Amino acid sequence: xxxxxxxxxxxxxxxxxxxxxxxxxxxxxxxxxxxxxxxxxxxxxxxxxxxxxxxxxxxxxxxxxxxxxxxxxxxxxxxxxxxxxxxxxxxxxxxxxxxxxxxxxxxxxxxxxxxxxxxxxxxxxxxxxxxxxxxxxxxxxxxxxxxxxxxxxxxxxxxxxxxxxxxxxxxxxxxxxxxxxxxxxxxxxxxxxxxxxxxxxxxxxxxxxxxxxxxxxxxxxxxxxxxxxxxxxxxxxxxxxxxxxxxxxxxxxxxxxxxxxxxxxxxxxxxxxxxxxxxxxxxxxxxxxxxxxxxxxxxxxxxxxxxxxxxxxxxxxxxxxxxxxxxxxxxxxxxxxxxxxxxxxxxxxxxxxxxxx
Numbered sequence: 001x002x003x004x005x006x007x008x009x010x011x012x013x014x015x016x017x018x019x020x021x022x023x024x025x026x027x028x029x030x031x032x033x034x035x036x037x038x039x040x041x042x043x044x045x046x047x048x049x050x051x052x053x054x055x056x057x058x059x060x061x062x063x064x065x066x067x068x069x070x071x072x073x074x075x076x077x078x079x080x081x082x083x084x085x086x087x088x089x090x091x092x093x094x095x096x097x098x099x100x101x102x103x104x105x106x107x108x109x110x111x112x113x114x115x116x117x118x119x120x121x122x123x124x125x126x127x128x129x130x131x132x133x134x135x136x137x138x139x140x141x142x143x144x145x146x147x148x149x150x151x152x153x154x155x156x157x158x159x160x161x162x163x164x165x166x167x168x169x170x171x172x173x174x175x176x177x178x179x180x181x182x183x184x185x186x187x188x189x190x191x192x193x194x195x196x197x198x199x200x201x202x203x204x205x206x207x208x209x210x211x212x213x214x215x216x217x218x219x220x221x222x223x224x225x226x227x228x229x230x231x232x233x234x235x236x237x238x239x240x241x242x243x244x245x246x247x248x249x250x251x252x253x254x255x256x257x258x259x260x261x262x263x264x265x266x267x268x269x270x271x272x273x274x275x276x277x278x279x280x281x282x283x284x285x286x287x288x289x290x291x292x293x294x295x296x297x298x299x300x301x302x303x304x305x306x307x308x309x310x311x312x313x314x315x316x317x318x319x320x321x322x323x324x325x326x327x328x329x330x331x332x333x334x335x336x337x338x339x340x341x342x343x344x345x346x347x348x349x350x351x352x353x354x355x356x357x
Contacts, residue, residue: 041175041189041243051081051167059147059156059176066092066147071169081167083126083135087145091153093118095144099132106134106141107186113144113155114183126164135162140172142186152180157187196222202244203253204277210236211276211283236283248281249295257298265295 040060049055052073056065068086085094085104095111096102096119104123107113125135125143135141139161146153156176162169177184195202196209213223213231223231225238240246249257251264265279268287273280279287281294 039175039184039189040178041173046173047171049169049171051169055171057171059145059174060149060154062149064089067145069169069171071167073167080128081126081164082124083162083164083169084124085122085143085145087121087147089148090121091151092145092147093121093153094123094146096120096123101132103132103134104143106138107144107157109142109185109187111142111144111186112183113146113157113186115146115153115181117144118146118153118155126162128164133164135160136164138162144186147176149180154178154180155182155184157184159187202239204251204275207236207240207244207276208274208283210239211280215283247298247301249298249301251277251279251281251295253277256302257295257300261295262299265291 047055049069049071051071053071055069055071057067057069058064059066066088068088070082070084070086072082072084074080087093094102095105095107095113095117097105098119102120102123104125111117124130124133126137127133128136130136135143140159141162142157142159144155144157146155148154154176156174158174159172160170161172175184175189196206210223213220214233214236221229221231223235225235225243228234240248244253246253246255247257249261251261254260261279264277265287268278268280269292270287271278272286274285276283279291279295281291284290
């Protein structure tokens with residue numbers, strides 16, 4: 001009996017998988033919503049911005065720090081914590097409102113972020129005893145922003161937890177529109193994107209489908225996660241390392257490569273399998289020494305940290321700005337007056353460093 005061509009086998013496997021997923025969806029499994037294409041998501045980033053410091057946030061992880069998120073303790077001699085944001089490059093900006101000074105607007109899911117809603121490049125988010133700050137004690141609150149790539153704004157959102165009194169600032173997750181000049185809604189994600197079987201989860205089944213597509217003859221640009229017009233191992237890297245957030249060799253997807261993954265590989269070693277969950281890390285339908293080498297190269301590795309700085313180091317110039325305000329006089333004024341002066345100084349400092357990218 002003549003064996004079927006590898007491409008035919010691949011397409012048959014893919015069809016069976018998708019059929020099985022469709023049946024699961026029909027029986028009540030969660031199906032991810034459809035949404036606008038080309039939205040880049042960094043989900044579950046989980047970055048703590050330490051009290052007394054700041055985060056130089058590289059939104060698109062291209063090596064350029066796009067936005068500074070601040071978590072200052074005893075801000076400007078006021079004895080209060082201050083949280084704020086500053087977009088580094090023009091023409092980037094935040095969704096803000098003006099109440100004498102600029103404040104970042106706390107958005108709800110579905111609010112529009114585009115050229116009609118952005119305002120200032122700098123804004124306060126939380127400052128105790130300031131009635132204008134909208135992030136003093138929030139969970140799952142959205143902020144909107146725009147940052148430039150090649151001089152053209154890309155719009156995005158971030159979900160944050162902030163408690164000004166406790167001095168905590170947690171960046172949960174974010175997403176931005178890969179298409180320049182195209183708006184996005186707060187909380188909007190690419191509902192098909194990397195969840196190829198639309199079951200509401202990013203898991204080994206999505207990796208399997210990615211390898212099926214890479215090794216098959218059909219071209220489905222849904223799998224082109226890096227938008228280069230080609231479906232190849234770079235898209236698999238994007239799915240595994242960026243969207244799922246783990247390393248090759250993590251068979252059980254617990255975000256580390258360890259002995260449980262080695263045990264899974266050993267149990268299937270030498271067998272013809274078609275699943276990442278069984279130790280096939282290169283998608284060649286066999287668990288062999290190539291897969292063992294992949295696991296060994298990453299053994300002991302946890303999720304690689306994003307190229308972001310969270311060091312609790314005050315921004316240069318903070319003490320000078322506080323001195324310019326006049327600490328002694330500042331402490332004698334009311335809390336609201338303290339907030340206004342401190343934020344004004346912060347804005348003036350930001351204006352000096354805002355520049356074209």
